[in-house]
Amino acid sequence: MLKLEKLQAWYGRSHILQGIDLEVNKGELVCLIGRNGAGKTTTLRAVMGLTSRAEGRVVFDGQDILKLPTHRRNGLGLGYVPEERRIVPGMSVRDNLRLGLLASHHTAREADVIAEIAETFPRLAERLDQDATTMSGGEQQMLAIARAMVSKPKLLMLDEPSEGIMPVLVDEMFALFARLRDGGTTILLVEQNVELALGIADRAYIMDQGEIVYQADAKALLADAEIQERYCSV
């Protein structure tokens, strides 16, 4: 579904990604972990075309998308939930979901889309007409994810979705990711919460200083305290 080959990326003159090779197969949940500053966010941003320069190959669903503008990448079925959730103040949950539909290339009826989302995200269904910014951080994160799901992405990329969120909602969120994967959505998850992420992931990559330094089956990595200590302790 997604294949990065020798992907390099820059912000201005700073050379951040040093040549990333990473693959996410259809139906997989893959997590990308590593210390602060390792380059995880930059990797997702490079996949979306949001770095100032990138080289190498980004193959998505059989097509090299490296030179495509961000909106075209969205249109091909890449969903991205950045670290900053960008919930629009003064807008209801329903309106935020409408925005997701407007931004997507789907022509589905709004009522159907909202009904479908409400089923997957029961917390949002109870709050459709509430001002979205009055919800808790975790609920706003759920909304950001739901808004990305409105366009039925083939690949959903999430950047540290559990950051700053109450543990009870984090558990709910991770259960949701596992359900989305089981329902056929391919997921690339960036997480600091290594144990939880490895608990639901199929495979994992570890980044350090702009490079992939380790890759493994998630269960094997979960059992490997030494590797986790070496690359993941903040």
Ligand SMILES: Nc1ncnc2c1ncn2[C@@H]1O[C@H](COP(=O)(O)OP(=O)(O)O)[C@@H](O)[C@H]1O
């Ligand atoms: N907009 C930017 N301009 C210049 N350097 C940046 C920018 N964003 C991130 N960086 C640098 O890129 C490196 C990787 O950052 P990032 O991808 O955010 O890491 P992570 O998400 O793993 O914490 C860091 O050294 C960071 O300082």
Ligand SMILES: [Mg+2]
């Ligand atoms: Mg980051």
